[in-house]
């Protein structure tokens with residue numbers, strides 16, 4: 001189990017790497033979205049905003065209306081952001097779920113794989 | 120010569136023809152379905168092997184968004200179960216074997232990232248294609264003059280990334296990337312929710328299988344249609360006027376007398392390349408015939424190796440392969456839900472399928488087993504049995520999984536795909552807008568053609 005602070009710390013690290021990654025920035029073109037993260041075990045909720053090809057800082061709670069909702073265990077969120085977990089593997093096993101419009105799911109799916117591979 | 124009459128004749132009892140027939144019967148129309156084979160289902164065919172394994176020789180998977188097929192499966196009680204995906208896949212590249220987790224082989228992370236970006240760019244571009252009129256897409260002409268192969272060569276610099284995409288594309292289309300119009304590729308991807316979606320097991324087109332085989336819903340529809348379905352009844356000629364169609368059924372040698380079927384409307388529910396093998400009178404309009412000349416069937420052989428148990432699972436492998444060498448370059452764990460047998464399913468696609476076209480089934484089986492040994496170890500050499508279906512040799516399919524549209528087809532001839540010719544209407548998965556190439560697309564194409572016929576008969 002990972003608490004809110006751990007997830008926030010891991011995300012901060014991931015965010016820097018993503019925002020410095022040219023390939024990822026290309027893939028985020030024209031894609032401003034609000035993404036909710038829901039930890040299935042702790043019930044913790046976060047909001048990530050993508051704007052102008054950049055990831056914003058992690059916000060607690062899920063107040064705004066989301067385009068996409070990602071669910072995973074708190075541990076998996078932390079591991080994912082630390083770059084220790086291949087999101088494709090957990091998506092394939094059904095342990096990570098993505099909900100949203102098909103094109104948005106496709107984008108997030110692809111960019112999370114690239115973030116892992118280019119880490 | 121025996122004479123029969125009906126209001127609407129359907130040629131072909133694949134999922135498209137069966138779905139059209141059901142819809143017409145529901146509208147109170149008198150229907151006959153002439154099917155060349157001694158079974159329904161067309162490109163979907165389930166048998167039980169000598170050791171008792173349920174084998175789908177053709178179409179087998181169902182995935183999210185394939186709602187028509189799911190609804191039909193629910194209605195007839197055909198149970199589905201998830202494709203086995205637990206564990207790692209095997210990547211074979213440059214004579215090296217490695218294992219990987221997730222969708223994409225990762226032995227070379229930079230190549231994998233390039234591959235994902237390329238898939239992403241294709242999927243993004245596909246969202247610009249209007250499904251009902253791909254010829255109206257932005258840059259339609261320029262895209263229809265390119266092939267997926269030329270796009271890959273120009274866009275994707277990493278050979279590893281090209282290899283990953285090529286392996287996926289070959290098993291999806293049964294052809295080499297250089298044979299696919301880029302515009303058609305983008306249309307097809309959009310129609311099935313993107314290449315990522317088409318390549319995936321979980322959350323994608325290979326997510327689930329039918330416990331009793333994918334032909335089960337077709338048999339259910341045939342049962343409902345009862346003696347309206349005429350098996351072993353190949354149509355050899357169609358004569359059409361303004362409001363009548365006459366089809367000649369020439370049964371195989373042992374099969375009795377020829378039959379002449381008169382109808383007011385006809386739905387031809389088969390791939391374009393097969394529909395022009397009928398003797399048409401008057402000849403089909405040039406545009407329709409030329410469209411069919413540009414829509415060859417892909418080249419695919421499906422091989423099932425049946426073992427006493429899925430031994431690869433013991434080593435943490437999920438049976439999936441992505442390879443750049445050998446006859447089989449993509450494989451899956453095709454074991455039954457209770458794992459009473461272990462079954463490896465391999466696809467021989469594109470050039471490899473053509474190279475083995477003249478081989479005997481035993482020779483193809485040998486090539487497949489050599490590949491499985493390379494991927495899964497020596498135990499793969501001793502299956503209980505090997506079953507194969509070489510689709511190019513099937514008289515009433517002549518390839519698969521789908522027709523592939525050559526450059527110039529969509530922009531030069533596109534509307535002729537669905538435009539009726541007098542009283543003749545066109546169905547078949549190749550005419551579908553959603554899930555083109557898939558069973559679900561076959562079902563929707565049948566509904567669309569049936570609606571045309573219902574409207575025409577009401578006039």
Ligand SMILES: Cc1cc2nc3c(=O)[nH]c(=O)nc-3n(C[C@H](O)[C@H](O)[C@H](O)COP(=O)(O)OP(=O)(O)OC[C@H]3O[C@@H](n4cnc5c(N)ncnc54)[C@H](O)[C@@H]3O)c2cc1C
Pocket residue numbers: 130131132133134135136153154155156159160161162163176177178179180181352353354355388389390393397419420421510515516518519520521546547548549556557558559561
């Ligand atoms: C190896 C393989 C794997 C596949 N995998 C999948 C999958 O996993 N999931 C999926 O959704 N789809 C899959 N597909 C595709 C799917 O099988 C097809 O999209 C679908 O079955 C097409 O249905 P249809 O009715 O349009 O055409 P068909 O099934 O081809 O039906 C045409 C019918 O017309 C009949 N016919 C032909 N000529 C004549 C004639 N002269 N007179 C009378 N009848 C005639 C044929 O016998 C046939 O029954 C696969 C296909 C293959 C070959």
